[in-house]
Amino acid sequence: MSRETVGTPVSTLIRGWAVDPAAGREGAAELEIRDGVLVRVTWLEGAAAAGITPDGTLITPGFVDLHAHFREPGNEDAETVATGLAAAAHGGFTTVCLMPNTTPAIDEPSVLARVREAASTSGSPVRVLVHGAVTHGRKGETLAAMGELADAGVVGFSDDGAPVRSAPILRNALAYAGALGLPIIDHPEDPALTEGAEASEGYVATVLGLRGWPVAAEAGAVARAIAILADVVRDVPGARLHLTHVSTAASLAHVHAAKVAGLPVTCDVTPHHLGFTDEWIAGSRRWAWEALDEDGRARDPWTDGALVARPFSTALRVNPPLRSAEDAAACLGALADGTADAIATDHAPHTEVDKHVEFGWAINGISGIETAIGIVLAAVESGGLSLARAIEALTTGPARVLGVPGERNGVAPGLREGEAADLVVIDCGASWAVSADALRSKGKNTPLLGRELSGLVRLVIAGGRVAHTEG
Numbered sequence: 118m119s120r121e122t123v124g125t126p127v128s129t130l131i132r133g134w135a136v137d138p139a140a141g142r143e144g145a146a147e148l149e150i151r152d153g154v155l156v157r158v159t160w161l162e163g164a165a166a167a168g169i170t171p172d173g174t175l176i177t178p179g180f181v182d183l184h185a186h187f188r189e190p191g192n193e194d195a196e197t198v199a200t201g202l203a204a205a206a207h208g209g210f211t212t213v214c215l216m217p218n219t220t221p222a223i224d225e226p227s228v229l230a231r232v233r234e235a236a237s238t239s240g241s242p243v244r245v246l247v248h249g250a251v252t253h254g255r256k257g258e259t260l261a262a263m264g265e266l267a268d269a270g271v272v273g274f275s276d277d278g279a280p281v282r283s284a285p286i287l288r289n290a291l292a293y294a295g296a297l298g299l300p301i302i303d304h305p306e307d308p309a310l311t312e313g314a315e316a317s318e319g320y321v322a323t324v325l326g327l328r329g330w331p332v333a334a335e336a337g338a339v340a341r342a343i344a345i346l347a348d349v350v351r352d353v354p355g356a357r358l359h360l361t362h363v364s365t366a367a368s369l370a371h372v373h374a375a376k377v378a379g380l381p382v383t384c385d386v387t388p389h390h391l392g393f394t395d396e397w398i399a400g401s402r403r404w405a406w407e408a409l410d411e412d413g414r415a416r417d418p419w420t421d422g423a424l425v426a427r428p429f430s431t432a433l434r435v436n437p438p439l440r441s442a443e444d445a446a447a448c449l450g451a452l453a454d455g456t457a458d459a460i461a462t463d464h465a466p467h468t469e470v471d472k473h474v475e476f477g478w479a480i481n482g483i484s485g486i487e488t489a490i491g492i493v494l495a496a497v498e499s500g501g502l503s504l505a506r507a508i509e510a511l512t513t514g515p516a517r518v519l520g521v522p523g524e525r526n527g528v529a530p531g532l533r534e535g536e537a538a539d540l541v542v543i544d545c546g547a548s549w550a551v552s553a554d555a556l557r558s559k560g561k562n563t564p565l566l567g568r569e570l571s572g573l574v575r576l577v578i579a580g581g582r583v584a585h586t587e588g
């Protein structure tokens with residue numbers, strides 16, 4: 118495999134522990150790929166399966182990211198579509214949905230065409246899908262050319278980077294997008310509550326002297342969006358609301374209640390809100406699940422002696438902010454019980470210049486598409502999440518948010534015979550050191566620099582062609 122280069126059709130035989138959420142199946146398996154086509158999937162039993170365990174070679178469908186920022190056009194110093202796609206493949210993603218907060222914003226089809234052109238000249242086999250802007254220039258004033266964008270093939274609408282501030286506009290957007298059969302991907306934030314905010318409101322922010330970012334700024338926006346959806350869906354049954362990067366227990370309680378009520382609402386959580394907490398800003402580097410006491414409360418990093426890194430690393434400044442260990446546990450619990458449908462990276466690469474400032478002045482965002490699977494596998498290792506559910510949240514979960522397989526925009530992750538192979542092979546027994554050199558993204562803004570992550574992505578096949586190989 119090692120000689121194969123990106124873009125080449127694959128012929129190979131792979132044995133390992135396969136997890137296929139589409140088939141609801143997990144176990145030892147052998148996959149045969151010929152000229153890019155998955156010709157045979159054999160589930161092994163008895164002696165043939167001996168020695169094949171989930172902590173060795175793991176085979177899953179290619180990951181789907183609902184939320185990534187590739188910065189082209191407009192900020193190619195931070196990322197280009199080509200470097201973003203290489204980073205995505207390195208992280209095991211074979212489908213990425215790009216956010217429209219480029220410069221100019223993707224609020225009409227010509228900008229979308231530029232992004233597609235960049236994807237096609239990159240030579241990457243990773244599938245690129247694009248969300249269109251909800252409003253012109255993402256200014257929140259008038260709706261973007263939603264119908265034309267839908268005709269041009271966007272898979273959802275979002276003003277991400279910012280919320281849709283105006284309730285009447287959100288209401289119209291949910292109705293129009295619903296009539297077009299597409300979801301609104303909402304960034305839930307009440308900006309009146311977050312002006313000047315630096316870190317999640319609470320003990321850590323108080324001790325560090327950072328201005329608090331209240332949980333209510335997100336939970337209130339989530340509740341508002343759900344209330345508007347409940348109204349809209351009566352007239353427009355196709356209306357769909359997807360809440361992205363949900364980070365608090367309070368927000369997840371609203372989503373849970375809305376789902377119980379049968380509303381068409383879905384949500385995702387990010388790897389960094391699962392694995393990191395606000396105490397990382399103080400200099401802790403323990404995983405979120407290691408920062409809880411037996412009663413499920415956040416421990417005190419100062420009395421615990423958990424502070425091992427320099428405080429105020431701007432790699433940790435992100436919107437929504439890193440939360441308490443209790444909120445991180447709620448995000449993990451929501452994935453486990455299905456309240457959260459997907460893990461989305463919110464991959465947000467930035468230049469050194471934009472991060473090399475005081476904490477409160479630093480631009481928001483973490484470069485995360487390459488480290489997502491490492492954080493998720495660590496969460497699985499902790500016992501808080503099953504492997505099957507984790508892989509579902511990276512594959513069929515996000516695909517369902519995009520729509521029904523087979524229909525327009527349908528993405529159908531799965532290990533199916535007779536289809537182009539689209540899968541990831543991970544060596545769970547191997548680890549890699551996260552470093553500026555190892556990251557394919559131009560964005561080196563991750564607090565994991567210098568850390569070893571278990572789970573080395575060995576091979577990624579997208580649409581039957583090599584997207585990434587290692588070793």
Ligand SMILES: [Zn+2]
Nearest residue numbers: 277278279304
């Ligand atoms: Zn956002």
